[in-house]
Amino acid sequence: MTKYLFLKHYRGAPPSVxxxxxxQWTPDEVQAHIQYMNDFxxxxxxxxxxxxxxxxxxxxxxxxxDGAGKPPVxxxxxAETKDLIAGWMIVDVDSYDRAxxxxxxxxxxxxxxxxxxxxWLEVRSFLTTGPKFTE
Amino acid sequence: xxxxxxxxxxxxxxLIPGVLVALVHxxxxxxxxxxxxxxxxxxxxxxxxxxRPDDPKGWLITTAxxxxxxxxxxxTARRDRELCVSDEPPPGPPESVDDTLQLYxxxxxxxxxxxSAVALTLRAVGGLTTRQIAQAYLVPEATMAQRxxxxxxxxxxxxxxxxGDLRTVLKVLYLVFNEGYxxxxxxxxxxxxxxxxxxxxxxxxxxxxxxxxxLLHHARREARTRADGxxxxxxxxxxxxxxxxxxxxxxxxxxxxxxxxxxxxxQVQAAIAALHADAQTADETxxxxxxxxxxxxxxxxxxxxxxxxxxxxVGEADGPQAGLAALAELDPSLPRYIASAAYLHERAGDFxxxxxxxxxAAAQAQNLAERNHLTLRAATLRQQ
Numbered sequence: 001m002t003k004y005l006f007l008k009h010y011r012g013a014p015p016s017v018x019x020x021x022x023x024q025w026t027p028d029e030v031q032a033h034i035q036y037m038n039d040f041x042x043x044x045x046x047x048x049x050x051x052x053x054x055x056x057x058x059x060x061x062x063x064x065x066d067g068a069g070k071p072p073v074x075x076x077x078x079a080e081t082k083d084l085i086a087g088w089m090i091v092d093v094d095s096y097d098r099a100x101x102x103x104x105x106x107x108x109x110x111x112x113x114x115x116x117x118x119x120w121l122e123v124r125s126f127l128t129t130g131p132k133f134t135e
Numbered sequence: 136x137x138x139x140x141x142x143x144x145x146x147x148x149x150l151i152p153g154v155l156v157a158l159v160h161x162x163x164x165x166x167x168x169x170x171x172x173x174x175x176x177x178x179x180x181x182x183x184x185x186x187r188p189d190d191p192k193g194w195l196i197t198t199a200x201x202x203x204x205x206x207x208x209x210x211t212a213r214r215d216r217e218l219c220v221s222d223e224p225p226p227g228p229p230e231s232v233d234d235t236l237q238l239y240x241x242x243x244x245x246x247x248x249x250x251s252a253v254a255l256t257l258r259a260v261g262g263l264t265t266r267q268i269a270q271a272y273l274v275p276e277a278t279m280a281q282r283x284x285x286x287x288x289x290x291x292x293x294x295x296x297x298x299g300d301l302r303t304v305l306k307v308l309y310l311v312f313n314e315g316y317x318x319x320x321x322x323x324x325x326x327x328x329x330x331x332x333x334x335x336x337x338x339x340x341x342x343x344x345x346x347x348x349x350l351l352h353h354a355r356r357e358a359r360t361r362a363d364g365x366x367x368x369x370x371x372x373x374x375x376x377x378x379x380x381x382x383x384x385x386x387x388x389x390x391x392x393x394x395x396x397x398x399x400x401x402q403v404q405a406a407i408a409a410l411h412a413d414a415q416t417a418d419e420t421x422x423x424x425x426x427x428x429x430x431x432x433x434x435x436x437x438x439x440x441x442x443x444x445x446x447x448x449v450g451e452a453d454g455p456q457a458g459l460a461a462l463a464e465l466d467p468s469l470p471r472y473i474a475s476a477a478y479l480h481e482r483a484g485d486f487x488x489x490x491x492x493x494x495x496a497a498a499q500a501q502n503l504a505e506r507n508h509l510t511l512r513a514a515t516l517r518q519q
Contacts, residue, residue, distance in 0.1 A: 023494040027514040
């Protein structure tokens with residue numbers, strides 16, 4: 001089993017096919033989208049492939065150390081050009097193909113007009129730690 | 136005596152503070168005693184369904200004391216010293232109700248951070264296992280174990296006979312209640328259980344006020360969310376789902392506290408909750424009286440968040456324009472300021488402005504259910 005991270009972006013990903021922002025959708029379309037996301041996570045929990053899913057607020061800041069004895073420097077809010085992560089889902093699956101299949105399903109969540117969003121999700125595999133038996 | 140069946144865990148955990156205090160009185164150090172009590176508790180859960188002792192508390196004290204001796208011996212063996220204590224607990228002075236209170240003080244010690252105080256209270260007073268607490272707070276068990284053992288080290292210098300501050304204890308219980316529930320532990324129920332225990336231990340009006348507040352809020356829980364987890368605002372809740380027995384108890388506890396005429400913020404918050412609970416329909420809500428209680432709460436706390444809630448109540452009592460005027464006096468960077476403004480504009484019939492504000496409020500939401508709710512409000516108003 002390998003863990004994969006699906007990253008959803010507020011900004012920075014190539015545009016979705018169905019690119020109307022959520023605040024322009026009808027209430028039914030918003031409901032349908034939320035329902036789809038809940039059902040998707042539930043299905044992965046039932047299949048034993050779900051690990052975690054979290055959403056992030058769009059607000060945030062850059063932070064770095066400014067040396068010993070000084071408070072850290074912050075820079076924010078994020079500039080409009082910044083690649084902005086909206087949230088993630090982590091799955092634990094048998095193969096890369098399965099991860100891609102699931103990310104594809106997640107990307108097809110319904111949006112404006114009830115049509116799939118077909119948004120781009122970033123799929124990344126976790127580096128494993130510790131020895132692996134390969135025989 | 137043989138009684139087969141599941142152990143009532145809440146009832147069992149009610150005994151924990153007394154058992155822990157008994158060990159400390161007999162000379163055990165708090166940190167080791169707490170570990171020993173926890174292990175005795177697990178043993179009770181395992182053994183009692185088959186054979187429940189006649190004297191459950193005595194059984195727990197004896198079992199915990201023996202475990203404490205083992206732990207202390209292995210500790211001293213490492214330090215190459217001899218420990219001379221009996222396997223049977225020495226009698227010690229009988230623990231009193233006040234000792235339980237001292238235990239609450241210790242776990243809410245001002246030297247602890249709020250998260251540590253919460254964790255230690257749930258374990259040492261509540262008798263929950265580290266795993267249960269970790270699950271409830273969605274952190275790894277090892278993290279929670281570390282948090283608890285550091286907290287125990289921090290308070291190990293404190294003693295059980297020092298006076299404590301009841302306010303810090305109430306804040307800890309408030310934090311526990313607000314966490315709600317995830318995993319197999321219902322922290323709201325746990326906070327209510329601990330608040331009941333504390334109410335029985337003190338005659339403090341604010342302890343009663345907090346218990347009443349918990350009961351009145353908890354009574355509405357089923358009505359507050361739909362099956363899919365989405366939020367139902369107070370005005371739209373199905374009031375037949377409200378648990379009348381909890382409301383009745385909350386109102387009784389509150390009235391007894393108010394009659395003693397020592398008002399505090401929790402009693403006032405409970406009074407506001409009671410006025411909501413009292414209305415048969417949302418339209419019958421006595422908003423004028425709610426605003427009066429908010430004025431009292433502003434006087435007691437001078438909290439900007441309270442002023443924000445007051446502005447919304449003013450909007451209900453005197454109309455949305457009055458609410459917006461009250462809002463205009465506050466700092467727009469307050470949490471939920473924009474959501475409150477959106478609501479008041481919606482009430483005033485300005486759906487365009489309200490929808491814009493709901494979208495902005497959704498972007499600021501700190502909670503997914505709340506974000507979804509605000510997004511839906513925006514979408515709904517756009518269709519009007």
